[in-house]
Amino acid sequence: MSFKLGLIINPYAGIGGSLALKGSDGKAIREQALAMGAVQLAPERTRQALTLLLPYQQQLQIVTASGPMGEDLCREMGFSTQVIYQSPAQSEAEDTENAAKAMLTEQVDLLLFAGGDGTARNICRAVEDRVPVLGIPAGCKIHSGVYCVTPKAAGRLVEMLVQGELVSLLEADVMDIDESAFREGTVRARRYGEMRIPSELRYVQAVKMGGKESDELVLEDIAAHVIEQMDEQLFIMGSGSTVAAIMTELGLENTLLGVDLVQHQQLVASDLTAAQLLDAIDGHDVKLVITLIGGQGHIFGRGNQQLSPKLIRVIGRDNILLVATKTKLKALGGRPLIADTGDAELDKQLSGLIPVITGFHDEVLYPVASPD
Numbered sequence: 001m002s003f004k005l006g007l008i009i010n011p012y013a014g015i016g017g018s019l020a021l022k023g024s025d026g027k028a029i030r031e032q033a034l035a036m037g038a039v040q041l042a043p044e045r046t047r048q049a050l051t052l053l054l055p056y057q058q059q060l061q062i063v064t065a066s067g068p069m070g071e072d073l074c075r076e077m078g079f080s081t082q083v084i085y086q087s088p089a090q091s092e093a094e095d096t097e098n099a100a101k102a103m104l105t106e107q108v109d110l111l112l113f114a115g116g117d118g119t120a121r122n123i124c125r126a127v128e129d130r131v132p133v134l135g136i137p138a139g140c141k142i143h144s145g146v147y148c149v150t151p152k153a154a155g156r157l158v159e160m161l162v163q164g165e166l167v168s169l170l171e172a173d174v175m176d177i178d179e180s181a182f183r184e185g186t187v188r189a190r191r192y193g194e195m196r197i198p199s200e201l202r203y204v205q206a207v208k209m210g211g212k213e214s215d216e217l218v219l220e221d222i223a224a225h226v227i228e229q230m231d232e233q234l235f236i237m238g239s240g241s242t243v244a245a246i247m248t249e250l251g252l253e254n255t256l257l258g259v260d261l262v263q264h265q266q267l268v269a270s271d272l273t274a275a276q277l278l279d280a281i282d283g284h285d286v287k288l289v290i291t292l293i294g295g296q297g298h299i300f301g302r303g304n305q306q307l308s309p310k311l312i313r314v315i316g317r318d319n320i321l322l323v324a325t326k327t328k329l330k331a332l333g334g335r336p337l338i339a340d341t342g343d344a345e346l347d348k349q350l351s352g353l354i355p356v357i358t359g360f361h362d363e364v365l366y367p368v369a370s371p372d
Helices: 027-035 042-051 071-077 093-105 117-127 151-162 179-183 215-228 241-250 274-281 309-315 326-330 344-350
Strands: 003-009 060-065 080-085 110-115 133-137 167-177 189-200 234-237 260-263 266-269 286-290 298-300 320-323 337-339 352-359 362-369
Touching (some): 003 093, 003 151, 003 352, 042 110, 042 133, 042 151, 060 071, 060 093, 071 080, 080 093, 093 117, 110 151, 117 167, 133 151, 133 189, 151 167, 215 241, 215 320, 215 352, 234 274, 241 320, 266 274, 274 309, 309 344, 326 352, 326 362, 337 344
Parallel strands (some): 003 060, 060 080, 110 133, 234 286, 298 337, 320 352, 337 362
Antiparallel strands (some): 167 189, 167 362, 352 362
16 A cells, blocks of 8 residues: 655755754845855755655655755655645745645645744644644754654654554644744744644553553543534444444444434434435534444445445545544554445545544554555
8 A cells, every 4th residue: 555645845944053043934044044154954854754764665655845845855865756836946934835735635644844843833824633744853943742853753653654553643732932032032932733743652541451451441532532522513423332332421322233323412313324324414514433344444345334435425534533442453463444435436535544543632543445
């Protein structure tokens, strides 16, 4: 299965650091740094991360911006490269944002970017939490929690994802300081939002017992995470025991091998057919809660045929809440989840990394593949 990696390099990140300019934000500072002989370090730091991915060139497709924002380095290193944004010779903050927005339309599995806190702010403004991101530290200021500790650490983490290892998703703060105030000796840090980042899987949570997950406590945590999101929207509750645990926490009757409809945490309808589901959701915002069905990791096509291709298209991939314990995912032995909806094109659209809710505010990224 191929991995689609979005890449954005801020070529001017960190350019003022070695010259004691206290940052790189703003055209004037950049021009001053260049006039003083500053060296662009971001491309080289990106190279350090990408070097670890060279063994996976057959599995990896890099989606990037033209020239120094990514294309030049990727082609030089021999990666399969698709340019989806044409940047000017001297890129600005809006080019970072526009390139990031273009990545969303390409449905990249991960957006990797090189820069500093200003770059992180630009990325956050463009994508918010709609795609997992990861920062390669290349700026003067690295206060944001979206960056790895080193470029090689970023490469290792991407390697884990490409290899299909379980990697947790965390919410990380995007921080920045006022450079003008900083140059006057005052540090004014401000939070600008948060983005989802992959992090190494750690089993250090309250749901552990004796080094292993306690299924009952994990299911309660998963249920709490989903229930917290239930508001005005309609929630289609798929089949399977993990979804049944959510219904139990809600105190609602559940169709174990069927599909139910919930709104305002109340049961609206039970055991609906494909046609009834389409009629019920017409004109509503909808989320779909599903789990793994069958021993081969199927999320569609085994025991939940009521979830028709037409219904899934209406709901959209971003509104699918996939729930499973980490133990259940580990039992797959690294095999991808399978989407077998009966619509080959839809199966391809569903492929790629997907967040799996594995506890309360705890998610991991796991690959989905189509049958072919």
